[in-house]
Amino acid sequence: MQKKEPIVDESGDIIKQEIITSGHRLVGYSLVPDDKVKILKAFAEALDNHEVDVIVSTGGTGYSKTDVTVETLRGIFDREVEGFGEVFRFLSYEDPQVRSAAYLSKATAGIIKDKVIYALPGSPDAVKLAMEKLILPEAPHLVFIARSK
Amino acid sequence: MQKKEPIVDESGDIIKQEIITSGHRLVGYSLVPDDKVKILKAFAEALDNHEVDVIVSTGGTGYSKTDVTVETLRGIFDREVEGFGEVFRFLSYEDPQVRSAAYLSKATAGIIKDKVIYALPGSPDAVKLAMEKLILPEAPHLVFIARSK
Amino acid sequence: MQKKEPIVDESGDIIKQEIITSGHRLVGYSLVPDDKVKILKAFAEALDNHEVDVIVSTGGTGYSKTDVTVETLRGIFDREVEGFGEVFRFLSYEDPQVRSAAYLSKATAGIIKDKVIYALPGSPDAVKLAMEKLILPEAPHLVFIARSK
Amino acid sequence: MQKKEPIVDESGDIIKQEIITSGHRLVGYSLVPDDKVKILKAFAEALDNHEVDVIVSTGGTGYSKTDVTVETLRGIFDREVEGFGEVFRFLSYEDPQVRSAAYLSKATAGIIKDKVIYALPGSPDAVKLAMEKLILPEAPHLVFIARSK
Amino acid sequence: MQKKEPIVDESGDIIKQEIITSGHRLVGYSLVPDDKVKILKAFAEALDNHEVDVIVSTGGTGYSKTDVTVETLRGIFDREVEGFGEVFRFLSYEDPQVRSAAYLSKATAGIIKDKVIYALPGSPDAVKLAMEKLILPEAPHLVFIARSK
Amino acid sequence: MQKKEPIVDESGDIIKQEIITSGHRLVGYSLVPDDKVKILKAFAEALDNHEVDVIVSTGGTGYSKTDVTVETLRGIFDREVEGFGEVFRFLSYEDPQVRSAAYLSKATAGIIKDKVIYALPGSPDAVKLAMEKLILPEAPHLVFIARSK
Ligand SMILES: [Mg+2]
Ligand SMILES: [Mg+2]
Ligand SMILES: [Mg+2]
Ligand SMILES: [Mg+2]
Numbered sequence: 001m002q003k004k005e006p007i008v009d010e011s012g013d014i015i016k017q018e019i020i021t022s023g024h025r026l027v028g029y030s031l032v033p034d035d036k037v038k039i040l041k042a043f044a045e046a047l048d049n050h051e052v053d054v055i056v057s058t059g060g061t062g063y064s065k066t067d068v069t070v071e072t073l074r075g076i077f078d079r080e081v082e083g084f085g086e087v088f089r090f091l092s093y094e095d096p097q098v099r100s101a102a103y104l105s106k107a108t109a110g111i112i113k114d115k116v117i118y119a120l121p122g123s124p125d126a127v128k129l130a131m132e133k134l135i136l137p138e139a140p141h142l143v144f145i146a147r148s149k
Numbered sequence: 150m151q152k153k154e155p156i157v158d159e160s161g162d163i164i165k166q167e168i169i170t171s172g173h174r175l176v177g178y179s180l181v182p183d184d185k186v187k188i189l190k191a192f193a194e195a196l197d198n199h200e201v202d203v204i205v206s207t208g209g210t211g212y213s214k215t216d217v218t219v220e221t222l223r224g225i226f227d228r229e230v231e232g233f234g235e236v237f238r239f240l241s242y243e244d245p246q247v248r249s250a251a252y253l254s255k256a257t258a259g260i261i262k263d264k265v266i267y268a269l270p271g272s273p274d275a276v277k278l279a280m281e282k283l284i285l286p287e288a289p290h291l292v293f294i295a296r297s298k
Numbered sequence: 299m300q301k302k303e304p305i306v307d308e309s310g311d312i313i314k315q316e317i318i319t320s321g322h323r324l325v326g327y328s329l330v331p332d333d334k335v336k337i338l339k340a341f342a343e344a345l346d347n348h349e350v351d352v353i354v355s356t357g358g359t360g361y362s363k364t365d366v367t368v369e370t371l372r373g374i375f376d377r378e379v380e381g382f383g384e385v386f387r388f389l390s391y392e393d394p395q396v397r398s399a400a401y402l403s404k405a406t407a408g409i410i411k412d413k414v415i416y417a418l419p420g421s422p423d424a425v426k427l428a429m430e431k432l433i434l435p436e437a438p439h440l441v442f443i444a445r446s447k
Numbered sequence: 448m449q450k451k452e453p454i455v456d457e458s459g460d461i462i463k464q465e466i467i468t469s470g471h472r473l474v475g476y477s478l479v480p481d482d483k484v485k486i487l488k489a490f491a492e493a494l495d496n497h498e499v500d501v502i503v504s505t506g507g508t509g510y511s512k513t514d515v516t517v518e519t520l521r522g523i524f525d526r527e528v529e530g531f532g533e534v535f536r537f538l539s540y541e542d543p544q545v546r547s548a549a550y551l552s553k554a555t556a557g558i559i560k561d562k563v564i565y566a567l568p569g570s571p572d573a574v575k576l577a578m579e580k581l582i583l584p585e586a587p588h589l590v591f592i593a594r595s596k
Numbered sequence: 597m598q599k600k601e602p603i604v605d606e607s608g609d610i611i612k613q614e615i616i617t618s619g620h621r622l623v624g625y626s627l628v629p630d631d632k633v634k635i636l637k638a639f640a641e642a643l644d645n646h647e648v649d650v651i652v653s654t655g656g657t658g659y660s661k662t663d664v665t666v667e668t669l670r671g672i673f674d675r676e677v678e679g680f681g682e683v684f685r686f687l688s689y690e691d692p693q694v695r696s697a698a699y700l701s702k703a704t705a706g707i708i709k710d711k712v713i714y715a716l717p718g719s720p721d722a723v724k725l726a727m728e729k730l731i732l733p734e735a736p737h738l739v740f741i742a743r744s745k
Numbered sequence: 746m747q748k749k750e751p752i753v754d755e756s757g758d759i760i761k762q763e764i765i766t767s768g769h770r771l772v773g774y775s776l777v778p779d780d781k782v783k784i785l786k787a788f789a790e791a792l793d794n795h796e797v798d799v800i801v802s803t804g805g806t807g808y809s810k811t812d813v814t815v816e817t818l819r820g821i822f823d824r825e826v827e828g829f830g831e832v833f834r835f836l837s838y839e840d841p842q843v844r845s846a847a848y849l850s851k852a853t854a855g856i857i858k859d860k861v862i863y864a865l866p867g868s869p870d871a872v873k874l875a876m877e878k879l880i881l882p883e884a885p886h887l888v889f890i891a892r893s894k
Contacts, residue, residue: 037262040225041193047186063824063856064893075224076189079510083536083550089828090537090835100882103828103854104890109550111510113186137547145551148511212377212409213446228659232685232699238381239388239686249435252381252407253443258699260659286696294700297660335560338523339491345484361675361707362744373522374487387679388686398733401679401705402741411484526808530834530848537835556848558808584845592849595809633858636821637789643782671820672785709782 011058011120011127018131019056027051034059034066043073047112054139055115056131059122061106069119070106077110077117081142084109084118088130097125114147160207160269160276167280168205176200183208183215192222196261203288204264205280208271210255218268219255226259226266230291233258233267237279246274263296309356309418309425316429317354325349332357332364341371345410352437353413354429357420359404367417368404375408375415379440382407382416386428395423412445458505458567458574465578466503474498481506481513490520494559501586502562503578506569508553516566517553524557524564528589531556531565535577544572561594607654607716607723614727615652623647630655630662639669643708650735651711652727655718657702665715666702673706673713677738680705680714684726693721710743756803756865756872763876764801772796779804779811788818792860799884800860801876804867806851814864815851822855822862826887829854829863833875842870859892 009031019026027049032042039060046055060069074080085108092102105121107130116139120130158180168175176198181191188209195204209218223229234257241251254270256279265288269279307329317324325347330340337358344353358367372378383406390400403419405428414437418428456478466473474496479489486507493502507516521527532555539549552568554577563586567577605627615622623645628638635656642651656665670676681704688698701717703726712735716726754776764771772794777787784805791800805814819825830853837847850866852875861884865875 036225037193037196040189041197044186044190044193048190063826063887063890065891066894072225076185076221081510081550083532083552085828086533086536086831087540087547087550089831090540093832093835100832100879101886103826103832103879104883104887105828134547134550138551141548142510142551145510146512149513212379212440212443214444215447230659230699232681232701234381235384235682235685236689236696236699238384239689242385242388249385249432250439252379252385252432253436253440254381283696283699287700290697291659291700294659295661298662334523335491335494338487339495342484342488342491346488361677361738361741363742364745370523374483374519383679384682387682391683391686398683398730399737401677401683401730402734402738403679528808528848530830530850533831533834534838534845534848537838581845581848585849588846589808589849592808593810596811632821633789633792636785637793640782640786640789644786668821672781672817 010124011122014124014127015056015058015120015131018128018136022136024054025051034068036068036072039069039072040076043076043117047115052115053143054135055117056120056135057118058120058127061108061119061121062104063106067106070108073108073110073117073119077112079111081109081111081116084134088120088126088134091129091133092126095125095129111142111146114143116142116146159273160271163273163276164205164207164269164280167277167285171285173203174200183217185217185221188218188221189225192225192266196264201264202292203284204266205269205284206267207269207276210257210268210270211253212255216255219257222257222259222266222268226261228260230258230260230265233283237269237283240278240282241275244274244278260291260295263292265291265295308422309420312422312425313354313356313418313429316426316434320434323349332366334366334370337367337370338374341374341415345413350413351441352433353415354418354433355416356418356425359406359417359419360402361404365404368406371406371408371415371417375410377409379407379409379414382432386418386424386432389427389431390424393423393427409440409444412441414440414444457571458569461571461574462503462505462567462578465575465583469583472498481515483515483519486516486519487523490523490564494562499562500590501582502564503567503582504565505567505574508555508566508568509551510553514553517555520555520557520564520566524559526558528556528558528563531581535567535573535581538576538580539573542572542576558589558593561590563589563593606720607718610720610723611652611654611716611727614724614732618732620650621647630664632664632668635665635668636672639672639713643711648711649739650731651713652716652731653714654716654723657704657715657717658700659702663702666704669704669706669713669715673708675707677705677707677712680730684716684730687725687729688722691721691725707738707742710739712738712742755869756867759869759872760801760803760865760876763873763881767881769799770796779813781813781817784814784817785821788821788862792857797860798888799880800862801865801880802863803865803872806853806864806866807849808851812851815853818853818855818862818864822857824856826854826856826861829879833865833871833879836874836878837871840870840874856887856891859888861887861891 016026030042032038046052057069060067088107089102092098107120109118118135120127165175179191181187195201209216237256238251241247256269258267267284269276314324328340330336344350358365386405387400390396405418407416416433418425463473477489479485493499507514535554536549539545554567556565565582567574612622626638628634642648656663684703685698688694703716705714714731716723761771775787777783791797805812833852834847837843852865854863863880865872
């Protein structure tokens with residue numbers, strides 16, 4: 001949902017492709033600058049769309065001053081899915097291309113009302129790993145749980 | 150900004166009137182249900198409007214399960230102006246029509262980037278008191294401070 | 299509910315008397331030491347009693363190391379009624395017998411599920427002020443609000 | 448301590464068996480519904496029992512609206528043992544039967560005064576893993592540390 | 597302790613004078629810029645001085661981006677004396693020279709180990725009011741309470 | 746920076762050696778007792794030193810009552826690097842000499858202004874693992890990120 005480079009959005013393209021090829025429907029897409037208010041607005045619009053079950057963002061999860069996606073989301077999550085970031089960082093560490101750089105990401109997930117949000121790093125490899133190993137296998141179940149009872 | 154009764158919005162009308170008669174410009178107005186996502190969206194849109202300096206909402210500051218304005222705002226404030234709610238409740242208590250009921254409101258204020266938000270109770274008298282005694286006298290100065298340096 | 303001196307409990311007696319003479323029913327009473335676990339247990343038992351609407355405790359709201367009532371309650375409140383402590387301290391300050399000592403109390407109130415809890419200081423005068431000026435006039439309404447919708 | 452199915456409590460039985468066969472003494476057992484007040488009461492009673500060193504609960508650690516065990520415990524922990532949930536989720540991920548579902552649990556541990564609490568998921572396999580790999584090997588040492596000095 | 601204008605420090609002078617004329621001993625004084633690390637260092641040094649019982653700072657309690665004293669202190673307080681700021685703002689409001697501007701200050705107090713810290717606004721009038729009405733009458737008692745048991 | 750045994754500081758020596766042999770410059774060193782104020786003072790002094798980019802402490806990350814390093818640092822971090830502790834505990838668990846004991850450490854990292862702080866356990870093996878696998882490979886990059894834009 002959120003990406004710095006407006007013209008080429010490789011990580012956003014991977015997310016879209018993974019969603020479609022896994023048989024889910026892509027409801028929307030937007031490019032948002034590293035700005036708390038713009039981020040809030042984009043997420044609020046997606047959350048207000050009754051066709052949306054899951055929101056996946058890429059970028060803004062690092063430790064530069066412009067990285068505010070996770071801080072912004074933590075203020076609005078009903079519940080943070082704290083295990084997502086942990087398992088994602090553990091999987092990233094296991095990748096010899098990433099190793100210790102794994103701990104430089106604040107990637108996380110959370111639930112707002114009956115929707116699930118994933119905030120992924122900006123790197124295409126990280127996005128691919130998260131989508132294939134963690135999000136596609138569990139997101140439908142997590143949405144079901146969040147809506148149960 | 151946020152009001153339960155969609156047709157007649159007496160408190161919203163008072164806010165608009167106070168803004169205009171005090172010489173400020175009314176930039177926008179919206180009616181929002183007691184829903185976290187709709188509230189977030191409305192505030193995000195106002196915050197994203199470069200013509201807006203101050204946002205005043207009414208309603209949703211009590212202790213019923215539907216009152217979620219303050220909880221929603223606290224998740225997104227950069228800084229809460231904690232003294233506003235205190236002084237507002239103290240002034241409300243001094244009003245013989247309110248007295249102890251003053252403590253049943255979570256009315257508050259806060260700063261996001263360079264804009265100031267006030268969240269007032271739904272009662273017309275409360276709104277009038279807050280606008281005349283606390284908001285109109287200080288909001289321009291608070292906006293100036295929030296933008297300084 | 300919680301009181302330091304086990305034999306004579308003047309403040310507890312005032313609370314009981316105020317409850318009864320104002321026409322409410324006294325459902326239970328217990329003396330609890332300044333111990334987090336004992337305090338949790340006493341509140342949990344009262345909260346689990348279907349006859350209970352409101353719980354009023356006295357003591358444990360100061361700044362000695364043994365004063366842990368408010369810290370314990372804040373961990374379990376669904377919502378803190380933040381205005382209660384503020385208005386109580388303002389009223390205490392107005393009492394020439396109290397004045398600046400008013401700020402040495404953390405007296406507060408909160409909601410857990412459909413019940414309201416008030417945590418008052420240990421002093422008989424403080425308890426009397428809080429009961430007559432703030433609790434008896436508003437507690438039934440606050441319980442009603444907390445249960446609405 | 449806390450389990451959803453009142454009649455058959457397979458995970459509770461595993462915990463009891465693991466405690467006994469490892470040479471520790473089982474001091475108590477209780478079945479508690481997914482209710483914040485009942486959960487608080489059950490933990491407060493166990494914490495108030497001088498024979499108890501360690502409390503192990505099962506269930507209530509997921510993301511359905513009824514899962515409130517972890518949220519309730521976090522309000523009363525003196526210190527959360529944050530590494531427990533992390534290492535538990537990492538071990539769960541390594542189990543080919545669990546994999547990505549590992550991140551759907553908020554399993555955690557914490558210290559209250561001189562006692563250690565573990566909150567495990569409701570699944571028998573998860574309980575067995577946690578008991579054998581993480582709790583039995585470290586709980587006595589953690590209790591010793593929590594009581595030291 | 598903390599003051600912006602290095603040469604003339606009228607508010608600091610008032611604090612020193614109030615301390616001395618009320619019969620207490622002035623142990624130290626330092627001028628600190630609006631910088632989180634410098635503020636932390638100055639408070640840590642004062643807290644590490646066994647001759648110090650009470651620390652009073654002036655400035656840095658407003659809502660400009662450079663005002664970070666209160667945010668810094670809240671990270672290190674063992675307990676915040678939340679009532680101090682409330683009563684101070686209520687007294688400030690009652691002053692016809694201040695009125696609604698009272699809510700623009702985050703003035704607060706807190707306890708670290710066995711010492712009490714007061715963070716006052718930068719204005720000489722505010723400092724005088726706080727010292728005479730709230731700090732001098734209660735600080736010795738609050739230190740005594742913080743050290744009791 | 747912080748170590749319990751004043752005479753022999755094996756873990757501190759390992760940190761110094763790792764810093765020097767990896768080609769970085771050792772700017773300072775201090776031994777600090779398990780005391781919140783002394784810890785704050787030592788970190789504030791290091792943070793106030795313009796030659797310092799990274800601060801590495803050892804000890805005080807466990808669950809005894811004297812272990813307060815992490816609690817103290819969390820109060821002053823601008824941003825916690827939450828992934829560091831997770832990946833460190835995962836690596837520790839993988840070490841057959843550590844296994845489940847890995848979850849007994851609160852080791853963490855964080856950013857204050859433009860400096861990075863690592864808080865490691867007191868054990869020489871833990872310090873060696875953290876330095877070689879996680880800190881030396883990423884600290885320069887993390888400092889660069891924290892200072893970017
Ligand atoms: Mg980025
Ligand atoms: Mg309302
Ligand atoms: Mg200032
Ligand atoms: Mg240690």
